[in-house]
Amino acid sequence: MGRPRGFDEEAVTAAAAALFAARAYDGVGVDDLVQQLGVHRNSLYKTFGSKRGLYLVALRWYSRHVLVPLADRLATGADTERCIADLVGRNDLDLLLLAAVERAPADAEVASVVAETLQLLQRALDRASADRGRITLSEILGERLRARAVFAPSDDDSVD
Template identity: 50%
Template sequence: MPRPRAFDEETVVESAARLFARRGFDAVSIDDLVGDLGIHRNSLYRTFGSKRGLYLRALRAARRQILQVMSAADPLQNLCRAVTSEEIGALDLLLMAAIEQGRADPEIAAEVAGAFAELDGYTAVLGNGTLSTATLLGLRLRVCVGEEMAHLPPNRPGRQTDQ
């Protein structure tokens, strides 16, 4: 009889997503995952199959998280907050996955492309959805390297505010 899990899968996936977003798939070893996530190597393999299996779960969880943010009230304001946040989040994992694994792994490329297409649907209210999403993701990259985005309008991106 197998022992019950001594860890919460969703918490492990969220923690792994932050680790992969911060360092990238290739720079995270199984030892890093075991140490940072506090689970045993055998549990990792039994639950997720492999490091790649955990990565895919983390990527899919990030995609769901973005959809939840976008389906809440005022999705563009929520997306603007995610873009300007100093926290490592779901957008960071999508960007890292696109850059690092997108060309090499068709399954990861499909997940990222699907997430970007979903974002395009929400950002289409700003005009061209693809261009708007690309602009917001570019802004996110600028935040990741420490650029201040305080000059962005506090309400919807692209909407002028009265001064």
């Protein structure tokens, strides 16, 4: 009989999703995961198989626990403006956005999760905005990308 798992898999998955959302897949190394998640390297590999395995579990968890409830809230049409403001102003879309541009072109499983989630969100937006003009997910993603990419150059960063 094996030892019981010494960590909460759901909590580790949520923390990994937040880390990947903040720094992207390529910006997070296994050492970062071990240090930030408080999970031993062997436990991480035994549970998730690899960094990619953890990434896929985290992406699916994030879609199911963060974006599906958001889509459900949007689809009701109640407080649509607040939901859209949250999508642009908070980091709820960051992992999806990063997965779409960084991993989906090179990983069919990631591409599938991204495509399904984008479709779900667009359907919710279509229902929410049917009576006041269509709002596209592309517009929201573009605004979130711009909000995430705000850069205030210092004097050292100026181009001559």
